[in-house]
Amino acid sequence: MKPVDFELHRPETLTEAVDLLAAHGDDGKVLAGGQSLVPLLNFRLARPGHLIDLGRIASLSALQRTEDGLSIGAMVTHAQAGRSPAVATAAPLMAAAIPFIAHEAIRARGTIGGSIAHADPAAELPAVARALDAELVVLGPGGVRRIPAEDFFVANLVTALRPDELLARVEILPAGPATGGAFDEIGRRRGDFALVGAGAQISLADDGTIRDARLCLTGVASTPHRAAEAEAVLVGRAPTAACLKEAASVTRQTVTPTADLHATADYRRDVAGTLLERAVQKAADRAAATSTTSDEGRRAS
Structure with missing residues (x-):
């Protein structure tokens, strides 16, 4: 299919872009990279009369x-x-x-x-x-x-x-010292929308305990999900296998995903805990490696 007819606008300043949005209201759509909007246009799921391309700003x-x-x-x-x-x-x-x-x-x-x-x-x-x-x-x-x-x-x-x-x-806000990040997800094929995903950013204190934990999940709620309960389990403790399993267990107990054609709610709940455990472990390992590299650099200098 092809999109309905629309008028393309290519403003060169933010002020122009905002004025165009104000002028066209619900009949205007902003075009950024187009990787989500263009398919919607082609399937006529979106039918704007005016498209405002931000590429020249x-x-x-x-x-x-x-x-x-x-x-x-x-x-x-x-x-x-x-x-x-x-x-x-x-x-x-x-x-x-x-x-x-x-x-x-x-x-x-x-x-x-x-x-x-x-x-x-x-x-x-x-x-x-x-x-x-x-x-x-x-x-x-x-x-x-x-x-x-x-x-x-x-x-x-x-x-x-x-x-x-x-x-x-x-x-x-910037990450502090001795911080590592990791992400993992599972889908039917690489590059498809993931059934479930989990991310972790872990910062370690000087004694090796977790100073700060920032955890997120995809595919388990109607909005992007922050796993605050699992963060609370981790902060102040060493990233041991037992600690990570406890965080995974808390995650499975607190998320409430829905089922669809691709996966059951129980499957998503179980996978969310497993992926979060893996992401935290990898992020903590990277934080430790960052800390070790910084210490070696200070000694060398």
Whole structure:
């Protein structure tokens, strides 16, 4: 199929883009990387009369470390973020999750902002944003709003964005020292939407105990899920096998996935615990390796 006829707009500034959204209201759609919207257009599940392409707005493609942490423009592609040393050090969970997003061709076009604004609970980056307490900076006729990720995701494919607002950038506080990230998921085929996914960003204290744990799950709720109960199990304890199994058990007890054609609720619940256990172990191992490398560097100097 082909999309219905629409008028394409290509603003060069954020102000132009916001004015276009305000002018066209519900009949306007923002085009970022297009990896989610274009299929919807082709199947006529979305029928906007006006398409607002953000590709010419240079400020939306900025990715940089700031005094406050990491700032990622909405038009930064998955591939760009995946190659960025700033993302690898400031948000190791995001760096670990990006290779699981679809396929290489999709990552070359898909954008950070587009994925987060689409708010698919099976997608990797909305869950990562939730775990890392990202702040979503949005722009509309009323000016700038800053929305915590906790409040941004409202329901399946629904966010706190108003019809006349667009997501400008994602801001993340930087990870502390001795921090590692890991992500794992299971799907019918590599690159398909995952049935369940789990991510972990673990920071270790000097004594080897877990100083900070940030855990997320995909495919277990109508919004990206932060596994707060499992985080509480881990913080202040050494990442032993028993501790990780307890966190996995708590996860299975607290998530309430639904069944569909692809998997039962019980299957998703069990796999969520297993994947979370694996992700925490890998993230803790990477945090320990980072800590060891830093100690060796200090001794050498």
